[in-house]
Amino acid sequence: MDAGQRALFELGRELSRLNVTVTLEKPITVLGIPAGTHNVQRLLYYNFLKCFWNEAFDYQTNNMVNFDWYHPHNAWQHTDEEVEGWLKDLGVKTYRFNDANPNGISVLLTKPAV
Numbered sequence: 001m002d003a004g005q006r007a008l009f010e011l012g013r014e015l016s017r018l019n020v021t022v023t024l025e026k027p028i029t030v031l032g033i034p035a036g037t038h039n040v041q042r043l044l045y046y047n048f049l050k051c052f053w054n055e056a057f058d059y060q061t062n063n064m065v066n067f068d069w070y071h072p073h074n075a076w077q078h079t080d081e082e083v084e085g086w087l088k089d090l091g092v093k094t095y096r097f098n099d100a101n102p103n104g105i106s107v108l109l110t111k112p113a114v
Contacts, residue, residue: 008066012051015041046103083107 020040027035033047045051050069053062080097083105087095095109 005063005067005070008049008051008070009053009063011049012041012045012053012062012066015044015051016053016055078105080105 018040021037022040022043023037024033024035027033031047033043041051041053050066052065052069054065057065083097087107087109091112092109093112095107098106098108
């Protein structure tokens, strides 16, 4: 791991350990940040800088999450409509989008019977 990777990892850890929040009275619409109370580490992570940390994970797992954000060989972004098309093509009828993940599309579905 190079020094830059380690610095991101350590920043995420230290921001997480602060365990502080900020409250935005108004949304920052230009950045897509809603009004409300935000954990500082997650606010930065979801909107500005991928500096992941989770106390439940070991050192290597935390580092792997950060590494994956900055070093993908293949990465794409897709719309809800594209994903819905794939679900339809696969015969999935029961699904819902999970809005809890601001990093991308997350779908909860029931596998079709064979």
